[in-house]
Amino acid sequence: MREGKIECGxxxxxxxxxxxxxxxxxxxxxxSLDKLLFEKKPSELLIDFSGVEMMDxxxxxxxxxxxxxxxxxxxxxxLIGVNDRARRLLELxxxxxxxxxxxx
Amino acid sequence: xKRIINEMKLRLIARGESEGLSRAIIAAFVAELNxxxxxxxxxxxxxxxxxxxxxxxxxxxxxxWEKEYIYISVRLYDNREVSVxxxxxxxxxxDVALAREPRFSTGDNERGGMGFLVMESFCDSLSVxxxxxxxxxxxxxxxxxS
Numbered sequence: 001m002r003e004g005k006i007e008c009g010x011x012x013x014x015x016x017x018x019x020x021x022x023x024x025x026x027x028x029x030x031x032s033l034d035k036l037l038f039e040k041k042p043s044e045l046l047i048d049f050s051g052v053e054m055m056d057x058x059x060x061x062x063x064x065x066x067x068x069x070x071x072x073x074x075x076x077x078x079l080i081g082v083n084d085r086a087r088r089l090l091e092l093x094x095x096x097x098x099x100x101x102x103x104x
Numbered sequence: 105x106k107r108i109i110n111e112m113k114l115r116l117i118a119r120g121e122s123e124g125l126s127r128a129i130i131a132a133f134v135a136e137l138n139x140x141x142x143x144x145x146x147x148x149x150x151x152x153x154x155x156x157x158x159x160x161x162x163x164x165x166x167x168x169w170e171k172e173y174i175y176i177s178v179r180l181y182d183n184r185e186v187s188v189x190x191x192x193x194x195x196x197x198x199d200v201a202l203a204r205e206p207r208f209s210t211g212d213n214e215r216g217g218m219g220f221l222v223m224e225s226f227c228d229s230l231s232v233x234x235x236x237x238x239x240x241x242x243x244x245x246x247x248x249x250s
Contacts (some may be wrong), residue, residue: 020127023156024120054127054145056152059162085145092225093218094206 002031004053006036011098013037014046021055026062032070041073061088061095067100078102113166114176118159118192122174126155133178134186144148145234146226147186147246152241153219154190162194162240166228185247193239 004018004025015033018025037045045066049055063079070077080089082103090096096103115167116122127148134147155174163172182202197203202221224230227246234240 021125022123022127023160024123027120033151052195053146056149056156057174057222058156085142089149089222092221 008036008040010029010035011042012044012046013040013042014048016048017052017059019051019053021052021059023056023058026058030062035065037066037069037073037075042075044076044078045070045080046080048081048085049083052080052083052086055086057093058088059076060090060095062086063090063101064098067098072101076100076102078104082104092098106183106185108179109175109182110180112178114178116174116176118133118163118172118174118194123152123155123159124177126133126174127151130176130178134180137184137248138182143246143248147188150223150244150246151190152187153222154188154244157219157240157242158190158192158194162192164196183247184250185245188240188244190244191239191241192230196236197232197234197240198236198239200234204232217241
């Protein structure tokens, strides 16, 4: 089972989501992600969905919460590897309509 | 008339780990109906939402950890239908219609308030009954294509 992880590049942070995304799993990753965001103040946060198999609406809360932080520290937020299923859920949550989020 | 072909009852403590565990157990239980990958993901996602609600919202006022249970009851029918009842004995919801509206959440802004909408979209039917101080019962139904 693929685990989630956070990669720090120069001026970029990449959150690689695990294969199962729920409120509990994200809760464990969120703290270290936010700490890094405030510490490193990157210019871009990438959230990588490419390995996600099962995801519930906790991902919507994650994105909206990180969007708020990104706006505060002047970072852009990009969602990458969004497959059809993830897209369906994000559309249901209206995430695609939010300004400031780039979906690749 | 549809007939029950199997039934399962689960009682889990309302903690974060129960979200993934309940999804996995229910996925294994419904496997004999041979759902498609998509159908199974829909069901797992809906279950995840309902169980998360129990973990996050139901027992906020209580401190008796041992009594903070999630009661799950799953039934398989011979018409390829599955029903999943997810119940708690927590604080309850004062206004169910309001709670079912998208973006409603009593938690912080980290939660999208999309749980009921997802359950509704990924299942064929959703029923929510609740009494303040007594608990909440969510009933999901989904029929797999033949």
